[in-house]
Amino acid sequence: MNLDQIKPMNRKAILILLPEQLTRLEYEPKGNELIVNDQLHILSLTDDLEGSLVDRLESSGLLEPGNLLIQNPYDTSDYAVVDRASSTFALAKYFHFTTLCGLLGAREVIVEQIEIKTSKGRKLFKGALDAWGIKGNIKGQSNTFEEMRNNIKIKSTFDGGKPDIRAAESYLRQYQLLSDVSMKSLTDQRKGSNPIKTRELILSLSEESKKTLSVVSGLTIPNSLSNIQAKIKGIQQETHEFTLTIKVEF
DSSP states (O other), rough: OOOGGGGGGGGSSEEEEHHHHHHHHHSSTTTHHHHHHHTEEEOOOOTTOOEEEEEEHHTTTTTOTTTTEEEEETEEEEEEEEEGGHHHHHHHHHHHHHHHHHTTSEEEEHHHHHEEEEESOOEEEEGGGGGSSSSGGGOHHHHHHHHHHHOOEEEEEEEOOOOOOOHHHHHHHHOOOOTTTHHHHHHHTTTTSSSEEEEEEEEEHHHHHHHHHHHHTOOOOGGGGGGHHHHHHHHHHEEEEEEEEEEEEO
């Protein structure tokens, strides 16, 4: 099978199984629901797998039986394991934002504050990155938050310059970010004869990934896949949402 031939909309999630696991699934009452799901692709680890997407999954260490993979909302050929998807894709959006700022001629991008809450609205942390302590509500979930803190920089600097609006809009289109109000409005404000010099904004790092995660949160998993059952249950109960307060200087 060539995974590249499967339309991106039909592989929002990929469930990787051994051939015998797939056979067992076909005879389970809940198994057929997974097989006919039009946004989930079940990938059986046979010898005839091919294509650049399979190669990419294998080189990333993701092509393992029992993995449930979620499609990156900004790159349909990129995936993350389900239990790390919220933080992985949040970081991806942060890097896209800083790249956009560079294209728009920014000199500095300063992260003033990060807010972390659950999908049910429970606030886990709100404050400056350098004041972030693993305590209180975020205790026990420190690996996720340390990953975010280690990768999000308080200040990113550039040489600055004239905005390349065409390149910026092309970048937003390429990574499916034209619908993000903060990023699109920042691009628009750098146009014309009197472009903005300073902008403070609120950037959601989770808006797009929430839609992708909803694909798997409604799945009913048979008992034979108990390890995946537990991961889906975790998503159904709570996922993490990340928001940054950012100041951009041009």
